[in-house]
Amino acid sequence: MKKATAPSMTVISKDVRTTFKDLITKIENFPQEIVKEAVKAGLHPTGPQCWVYTWESCDMEAEFNLKICLPVATFGNSFTSDKFKLEQLDEYNHVKKTHLGSWDSLMDSYQILTDEMKAENLTPGQSCRELYINCDFDTPANNITEIQLQVN
Template sequence: MQLNTSPPLHVLSFSVRTTLADLGKYGVTVPKQLYAEAALLGLLVTGPLRWRYLGADGRRDTVFTLQIGLPVERPAHPTEGILFSFEEWPAFYGLAQIHEGPWELLHETYGKGIEWLLHEGYTIGPEARESYLNVDLVVPAFHRTEVHIGIV
């Protein structure tokens, strides 16, 4: 486990108020749409897909803000009529750890990270992020996700 700061990101972004129980609605559809929009605009994708959880507390029914961001280059010209917005996500400090395997087991990785942070005397912040380093929808055991738990 490692504490680090993720640099700021320029992303093509989708945002919604949702719950952990409803995350499945966004897992494949929104990323496909973000990649299609980036291609339509001729933008270079500059990093892996990111999910940003603002106000999630681990309970399945708590409503929080989910942002799904695709890091892209800044457009050379103003864009209008696009499906998503461009945003600057700020730098982010916290515990980074790698989760390998199905996303249904992500809660175990979060649990270990939160336990370690609390044991070390850190205060958990209101934000967490995930970077999808490898996605394999046929063999979920090959998923590789960086989990980043914010601290204050």
């Protein structure tokens, strides 16, 4: 298992406070709208959507913060929006695993990654990222998701 550092990046983002149970109803249409807002503002998407999950505790039933992000190049353009903000994400120390297939089995990949972290005596942070490399809603078996678990 190799530790990596993702560089800082400029993103359009939306913060949502939610639980896993309420996730779908809380995100509304933000994943689609964020792309429309970027294009409308003349910003250039530079990578896949990145969702950042941050917990205060290890309780999977508890509320957490979800930051829905789209990496962008601004080319000097300004950005104003009622729903989204333009911000810089800090560099991110992590370990990663690529999950191939349906999100129904995403937790299996998380378990493999956390088991590998334990074996290497790596201390997890309080956040993780999911980068949605390919989202195939018609054939979920074609999904490609990169999981990044923060390492302290």
